[in-house]
Every structure is written in structure tokens, then in C-alpha cells.
Amino acid sequence: MPRNLAIFFLFWLWCLPLFGLAYSNLLGEVSPHRLNLTREYMKDHYGIDSYLLINPQMIVIHYTVTPDLPSTLKIFLPDELPAGSRPELSPYGRVNIGVHFLVDKEGSIYAFLPLWMAGRHTIGFNHTAIGIENIAKNSRDLTEAQLEANAKLVKELVDTFPSIQYLIGHHEYMNTNLPHFSLYRENYPHYRTEKFDPGPRFMRRLREILKNRYHIHLLD
Numbered sequence: 001m002p003r004n005l006a007i008f009f010l011f012w013l014w015c016l017p018l019f020g021l022a023y024s025n026l027l028g029e030v031s032p033h034r035l036n037l038t039r040e041y042m043k044d045h046y047g048i049d050s051y052l053l054i055n056p057q058m059i060v061i062h063y064t065v066t067p068d069l070p071s072t073l074k075i076f077l078p079d080e081l082p083a084g085s086r087p088e089l090s091p092y093g094r095v096n097i098g099v100h101f102l103v104d105k106e107g108s109i110y111a112f113l114p115l116w117m118a119g120r121h122t123i124g125f126n127h128t129a130i131g132i133e134n135i136a137k138n139s140r141d142l143t144e145a146q147l148e149a150n151a152k153l154v155k156e157l158v159d160t161f162p163s164i165q166y167l168i169g170h171h172e173y174m175n176t177n178l179p180h181f182s183l184y185r186e187n188y189p190h191y192r193t194e195k196f197d198p199g200p201r202f203m204r205r206l207r208e209i210l211k212n213r214y215h216i217h218l219l220d
């Protein structure tokens, strides 16, 4: 068996316990092109010559700034950042933005990228972070159903990956005073963005549910 095929086969075996998280998948099979672009990004930004997400240590919560699922998929489905679409990101890599889960307004959870690969969603942390996007135009647009779905999903991820210790909102990612910042790794110090998603209110309520209902205390 060729070496690459053997590695893929081993990965499928390794992924089997993750089928407990088998939400309907929106991306389908990841193209070899996307894997190559992800590897290129990981090598350039983190010095890691791989597209794999191994022992994820944190979860980052986002919202999409889109009104619904079809408009969200239009942005997320292409393998490459569409030309001219994100001038703040495009000089730093061709791979499109991508997360592991999308949560729709009424609380439906969809898998997007498989959990064994890195996604481009949080500068400085993609080598170790699972990304969850909530479909919402702004923080006021986030729903109670999304809050509940995020709590359930974080609980399942924490149960699946004992390596997860940190949970942050994207708006917190460049806060050097928070514990998660010890994981920051980036070869381009000026590559950063200002983020407002999902906002302090959503994160406070999510942390409360995790603590009170599931006794989960993650570092921020």
C-alpha cells in the first residue's frame, strides 16, 4: 500500500470514535487542493509541515456576519479565498477561511471541515483551535437556540478531546492577558485583525451554561 494511502487509512480508524459528533456534513469530502493549501498555510505561519489538527487545545466561537445558511455557504465552500474578497487576509495565504462547525439560527449543528484538519479561522491559533461559526449578522442576531447548541457542542468536543483546555470568543483572541495567549504562534507579527464576534454577552452566557449545567470550566 502506498505510504499516503496507509496514512489516510490509519486516520479513518483514528476518526471512528469521533462519529459520535456526526452532524450532517456540508462540505463533503475535502479536496486535495484544500489540503495542500492548508498545509502551505500551516507551514508558512506556524512552521508545521502538515494540514493536520493534532490534539486541539482550544475552541474559538465566531459569528459569520451573514443572514442565512445559503449566503454563508457561498463564502465558505470555495477552497481558495475569492480574489479581492478579503484584502486584510489575502496577502497571508491562499486557503479560504474555514471552520469545523456551523450553527444555524434555529440551533441546527452542521459539520464543515473534518476535525482531523486545521481550519483558517483565528490568526495565531489555527494550529490548535477548533472553530465554531454561528450564522448571524451581528451579536444581536444570535439566538437562544444557538447558545444552547454551542453549549451542547462544546460539551461533546471536551468529552471527545481531553486536550481541550481553552474556550474563547474570537473578539478575545489578541488579548495577551488571557491564559489562551500562551498558545499564540505566528510567523508574521503584523498579521492580525480586529474582531467583535461573538461578543462578551454571548461568551458570558455560554460559560455560565457550561459551568452550571455540565460542570465544565475552560480557561479563557
Ligand SMILES: [Zn+2]
Residues within 6 Å of the ligand: 061, 062, 063, 121, 170, 195, 197
Ligand atoms: Zn470570527
